[in-house]
Amino acid sequence: MNPHRYSDPEIAAIYRVIAERRDMRHFLPTPVAPEILTRILRAAHQAPSVGLMQPWRFIRITDVNIRNSIHRLVDEERIQTAQAIGEYENTARMAEFLRLKVEGILDCGELLVATLCDKREQHVFGRRTLPEMDIASVSCAIQNMWLAARAEGLGMGWVSIFDPVKLGALLQIPSGAKPIAVLCLGHVSSFYKEPMLIETGWKQAKPLADMVMENIWNPHE
Numbered sequence: 001m002n003p004h005r006y007s008d009p010e011i012a013a014i015y016r017v018i019a020e021r022r023d024m025r026h027f028l029p030t031p032v033a034p035e036i037l038t039r040i041l042r043a044a045h046q047a048p049s050v051g052l053m054q055p056w057r058f059i060r061i062t063d064v065n066i067r068n069s070i071h072r073l074v075d076e077e078r079i080q081t082a083q084a085i086g087e088y089e090n091t092a093r094m095a096e097f098l099r100l101k102v103e104g105i106l107d108c109g110e111l112l113v114a115t116l117c118d119k120r121e122q123h124v125f126g127r128r129t130l131p132e133m134d135i136a137s138v139s140c141a142i143q144n145m146w147l148a149a150r151a152e153g154l155g156m157g158w159v160s161i162f163d164p165v166k167l168g169a170l171l172q173i174p175s176g177a178k179p180i181a182v183l184c185l186g187h188v189s190s191f192y193k194e195p196m197l198i199e200t201g202w203k204q205a206k207p208l209a210d211m212v213m214e215n216i217w218n219p220h221e
Contacts, residue, residue, distance in 0.1 A: 017151050022192045024155030025101045027108040030187040036152050037110060040185070043148035049137035051125030054117075056141045059171055061111040069170055070113075070162075070182060071105040077161045078102055100200060103159045109186030113167070114142055118176035135180060142181060155188035 006014070041058060049055060061067050078098075086094030105111060120127075120134050127133050142158060149156040159182040167179045197203050210220045 013151075017147050020191065021146050021150045022155065022195060024157045024184070024188055024191070025104050025196060027104040027155060027184060027186040027188055029107060030109055032109040032154065032186055036154070037185075040145050040148045040152065040154075043144040044141040047137065047141035047144045049140070050127055050133040051123050053120070053123040053125070053127075053134065053137065055120060055123075055134040056138045057115045057117050057177065059113040059115065059173075061113065066170070067105065067111055070111070070167065071103075073162050073166055073170065074103055074105060074159060074182065077163055081161055096202065100197075100202065102161055103182070104157055104184040104186075105159065105182065107186070108157070108184035110184075112183040112185065113171060113179050114138060114181040114183055115168075115173055115177050115179045118174045120176065138180060142183070145183070145185075149185060150191075153187075154185060155191065157184040158182075159184065 005011075044056065044058070045054070047056070061070065082094045082098050085097050116134055116138060120131075123134070146156050146158075160180070162179070162182060164179050167173075167182075168177070171179065173179060192199055195205065198205060213219065
């Protein structure tokens with residue numbers, strides 16, 4: 001028997017929280033308890049990072065005016081995204097996108113912005129040929145937050161529809177740093193049974209078998 005293995009209930013809980021995590025867009029205005037927020041941020045800070053560079057920085061938005069400004073930036077980009085979809089696909093798809101709820105910025109109990117830190121060029125370990133590993137590291141931190149939030153009974157949504165230059169200027173983010181996620185965190189009335197984009201018919205998820213290859217790149221037809 002593997003002495004490092006968790007108990008069956010502990011293993012089941014881990015797989016359950018992974019399976020039930022959802023990118024949430026609908027929130028209740030109920031505040032998030034400070035101790036729960038701290039636990040979730042601590043989970044983020046325990047994420048792995050290339051070369052232990054810990055490139056994540058989190059800005060907690062408590063100013064209502066700044067929250068409203070972030071919402072305006074996201075809505076501005078939502079329109080731009082819709083127009084791009086219309087040009088790339090068709091106007092029907094554009095209209096379908098515009099009907100989607102893509103964020104819960106004004107509703108969620110907590111709003112955070114996840115950013116890459118500045119002076120990242122100083123970190124070479126693990127990034128000499130793959131500099132984008134800093135983004136991968138922050139993504140691991142965000143995933144930790146998502147799973148911890150779900151375990152706490154809270155929803156979280158990752159909003160990426162924004163202009164990073166404009167958001168950076170709004171939040172006075174220094175040159176070299178970059179916002180990569182607006183994170184809506186809070187209580188929800190229920191969790192989506194399936195990812196929202198599946199429930200709304202926007203897209204269907206592909207099966208695992210289509211994603212796994214052996215030895216060489218040999219995608220399934």
